[in-house]
Amino acid sequence: MPRATKKSEENTEEQQTNLIYDHIAExxxxxxxxxxxxxxxxxTLMHELLAYKLKEIGKPLMMDVIASVASELKAKKQLDLKKKVGGITQVKKISFRSDDQYNAFVSLFFEAIEERPEEIDFIKKEQDFENFMLYCINDFRELWDQFVAKIVEDRLAIxxxxxLHAYRSSKTEVLQEVPTYADFIAERIDKVKVQA
Incomplete structure (x- = not known):
C-alpha cells in the first residue's frame, strides 16, 4: 500500500478547510x-465570494467570538443556553439546514480553539465545554444573520x-443601477466585527 505523502496530506487538509468555508457560505x-x-x-456568485473571504476572516472572527463568550462566562460564572437560544437541540438542529452546515461551524470552532487553547483552560466539565461551544457557534451564526439582515434591509430600501419593489421585470435598466448583494458583501465583509 503506498504511503501518503506530505503533499497529499496538505491537499486533503486544504480540501477539508475549503469544505468548512463552503458550508458556512452556503x-x-x-x-x-x-x-x-x-x-x-x-x-452562485455570493457563495464563491463568501467562501473565498471566509478563508481570510472566518477563523479570526470565531476566535473573537470565543474570547467574548469566555469573558462573559468568567464574569457570570454560567452561560444560560436555554435563555439565549432555546437549548442544545435548537442550536444543533433547528438553526441549520443541514448537518454539514452545523458540522462546519463546529469544525471552525475547534480550529479556532487550537489557536488559543488558553481561552478555555478554566472550563473543566465536558457539559460546560459543550454548552460553551454551542454558545460560541450560536453567536458566530448570529453575527452572519445580522450581517445578512442589514444588507437586505439596505438593498430593499434602495x-x-x-x-423597483413592484414590476421588477419591466425596470431592468433602473435595476442595474442598484448595487448587487455581491457588491454589498464585498464592501462590508471585512468590516464584520464581534460586538463586545
Whole structure:
C-alpha cells in the first residue's frame, strides 16, 4: 500500500478547510434567499465570494467570538443556553439546514480553539465545554444573520426608493443601477466585527 505523502496530506487538509468555508457560505447565502428571494439569482456568485473571504476572516472572527463568550462566562460564572437560544437541540438542529452546515461551524470552532487553547483552560466539565461551544457557534451564526439582515434591509430600501419593489421585470435598466448583494458583501465583509 503506498504511503501518503506530505503533499497529499496538505491537499486533503486544504480540501477539508475549503469544505468548512463552503458550508458556512452556503448557510449565509440561504439566509440571504430567505430574507429576499430575489437574492437567488446571485447565489452562485455570493457563495464563491463568501467562501473565498471566509478563508481570510472566518477563523479570526470565531476566535473573537470565543474570547467574548469566555469573558462573559468568567464574569457570570454560567452561560444560560436555554435563555439565549432555546437549548442544545435548537442550536444543533433547528438553526441549520443541514448537518454539514452545523458540522462546519463546529469544525471552525475547534480550529479556532487550537489557536488559543488558553481561552478555555478554566472550563473543566465536558457539559460546560459543550454548552460553551454551542454558545460560541450560536453567536458566530448570529453575527452572519445580522450581517445578512442589514444588507437586505439596505438593498430593499434602495429598491423602494427607485420604485423597483413592484414590476421588477419591466425596470431592468433602473435595476442595474442598484448595487448587487455581491457588491454589498464585498464592501462590508471585512468590516464584520464581534460586538463586545
Amino acid at each position: 448557510y449565509i447565502v440561504q439566509k440571504f434567499i430567505k430574507e429576499d428571494v430575489n437574492a437567488f439569482t446571485e447565489s 429598491e423602494r426608493q427607485k420604485g
